[in-house]
Amino acid sequence: IVKALLAVEGLDLNPKDHREASALICAAESGHNAVVKLLVQRKGISFSPAFSGGPLLLATSAGHLDVVKTLLVIDPSALNMRMSDGQTPLSRAAYRGFDDIVDYLLSFKDSIEINWGDRNNITPLMWAVFANRVSIVKKLIAFDEIDLSPIGRMNGKTALSIAVENGHTEVEELL
Numbered sequence: 119i120v121k122a123l124l125a126v127e128g129l130d131l132n133p134k135d136h137r138e139a140s141a142l143i144c145a146a147e148s149g150h151n152a153v154v155k156l157l158v159q160r161k162g163i164s165f166s167p168a169f170s171g172g173p174l175l176l177a178t179s180a181g182h183l184d185v186v187k188t189l190l191v192i193d194p195s196a197l198n199m200r201m202s203d204g205q206t207p208l209s210r211a212a213y214r215g216f217d218d219i220v221d222y223l224l225s226f227k228d229s230i231e232i233n234w235g236d237r238n239n240i241t242p243l244m245w246a247v248f249a250n251r252v253s254i255v256k257k258l259i260a261f262d263e264i265d266l267s268p269i270g271r272m273n274g275k276t277a278l279s280i281a282v283e284n285g286h287t288e289v290e291e292l293l
Contacts, residue, residue: 146173146189149182158192172199178207178223181216186223197226204236205245212254213245220254224261232258233265240270247277247293250286259292266293 145153154173174196177185186207190197198206208230211219223230235241243264246254258264269276275283281290 142173143176146182146185147176147180149177149180149185151182151184151188154185154188158188172196174199175201175205175207175210178216178219179210179214181211181214181219183216183218183222186219190226194226194229197223197229198231198234200234200236204238206231206234206236206242208232208242209234209236209240209245212242212251212258213249215249215251215254217253217257220257224257227261232261232263233268235268235270238271238273239268241265241268241277244268244270244275244277244280247280247286247289248284250284250289252288252292255289255292 142154142157145157154177174186174189174193177189196207200206201210208220208223211223224232232243233241235244240248243255243258243266246258259266266277273280278290278293280286281293
């Protein structure tokens with residue numbers, strides 16, 4: 119069906135639904151990698167991050183590794199794109215516990231911004247600690263550039279104080 123629709127001459131490739139989401143946004147968020155691949159091959163398709171950070175952040179938030187890979191091949195600069203709240207794909211994957219996506223994002227070790235905080239200076243490590251994602255905390259602290267000392271502006275806490283306050287003993291011991 120998508121192929122047939124894309125064959126229609128003059129088709130608007132960037133219409134928005136009631137949420138202001140384009141076809142690419144909907145396909146990425148829903149994990150329809152085949153549709154994402156078809157859409158991104160077309161000239162005129164918008165990768166605009168205007169809707170909650172764009173297709174990469176939504177695919178990351180929903181745990182769709184195949185879509186994340188497709189989108190990063192097309193636009194590697196999106197690796198550190200921020201959502202309206204300042205979160206990056208790494209922040210989202212760390213908080214939601216998507217180990218496979220965290221692994222993939224960390225494979226871009228020369229360009230991933232591992233210590234970027236959101237608008238409240240909450241870093242990917244802090245999000246992983248808050249959600250008690252032990253395996254992801256291990257991956258992040260193994261990264262040479264990790265900074266354990268940032269303090270969140272909203273709560274005035276470090277990753278360690280978040281672990282202690284929430285009773286995440288295993289994470290506390292790691293930090």
